[in-house]
Amino acid sequence: MIERLMTFVMSSCLMLISFLAHANWPEWLGDDLQPTASSHWKAEVTEDSVLYSAKQALPRVLVIVSRKATSYDVALKTLLSEYSRELPQAQWVVRKLPSTQVELTTLLKQAESKVNLIYTLGSKATVEVRNVYAGGKLPVISVNAKDPVQLGLIEHYSGSGDNFAFTSLNLPADVVLNFMQRFKPTLKSIGILYANTNRSAYLTQFLPLKRVAEQAGIKIVPIAVDETMADLKLDAAMSRGIQQLQADDPQLAHSVLWLTGSSSLLSRVDEINQYSKKLALISAVPDVVNQTEHSALMSFGVSFVNNAHQAAIYGLQVIKGEIDVGQLPVGVISPPDIAISFQQAKRINQQVPFVLMEMASDVYGVNGTVIRLDGKPVKER
Secondary structure, three states: OHHHHHHHHHHHHHHHHHHHHHHHOOOOOOHHHOOOOOOOEEEEEOOOOEEEEEOOOOOEEEEEEOOOOHHHHHHHHHHHHHHHHHOOOOEEEEEEOOOOHHHHHHHHHHHOOOOOEEEEEOHHHHHHHHHHHOOOOOOEEEEOOOOOOOOOOOOOOOOOOOOEEOEOOOOOHHHHHHHHHHHOOOOOEEEEEEEOOOHHHHHHHHHHHHHHHHHOOOEEEEEEEOOOOHHHOHHHHHHHHHHHHHHHOOOOOOEEEEEOOOHHHHOOHHHHHHHOOOOEEEEOOHHHOOOOOOOOOEEEEOOHHHHHHHHHHHHHHHHOOOOOHHHOOOEOOOOOEEEEEHHHHHHOOOOOOHHHHHHOOEEEOOOOOEEEEOOEEHHHO
């Protein structure tokens, strides 16, 4: 009896909606042109016009963000910019990474009926989504995340073979070391700065460089920073690390300081410069080399912008059906982005080899002036 009553009520509601829509429909347009419940279109009727628009803006993209970080802002802004040119009708939903696997699984399951593509923004979001959604229905692409092979997310750089595609902020460790030796041919020791809580930086940047450097006879001094522990605060960690470097290189003439892609440290370059005792600060992230006084001296790596650009290309290919997401190789920028600040070189009286100057895509002068940007002299931009 209750089921019959519910059926009657629903039927009556549908008839009322149909009647109201019909009553509102203009006399000068055929009734058959009214969108049905299953139609792709919806119609907005005014006194003298009918506006047809898609019921749902397609495609829809979900972005799952690890946490608040300037680097993530840069990446997302780049994605939005690329899509605005290539696929302007796309609709974006940005969500913070849920705090539990249950909540994350629920979010992903709900997304299956609402979106066409997922971006994971940051290493933490990439790892968490991979852990609960490998083999899922929706394609997932990482952006602003570390090397997926070294993180243990996939086995081969040729592709995942499932519903994931990855881009990487990392250069191979042997490439990093090669550029360091080009910069300082007499290199004997490297102090590596990383956030103690940044597991991805430790696994994909610190450990690989430590391995290849020690094989080459170069001393590695770990400088782990954790502001929740007194002896690991930046000033204490830096002081201890530099003392260890000076044990074998008193004048620090054969040492460099390498800043990994630990987001919490990338925003503290000015402090790192203060504690560095005129060591050359080389960053894994080109974005922290700039025209200000708070710049690293040099970087060879992958910029947030170029990494996001690669992720955008992958996403557009997948959405347009040009390639299966699992067939996409890990996106690594090659050759690397190189940035140089001659203002910082002057501050520590450091010579920069001409070969690196030639290769650099971004170059800033001794007064912070922009000499070259994105590989082009500024006068040509």
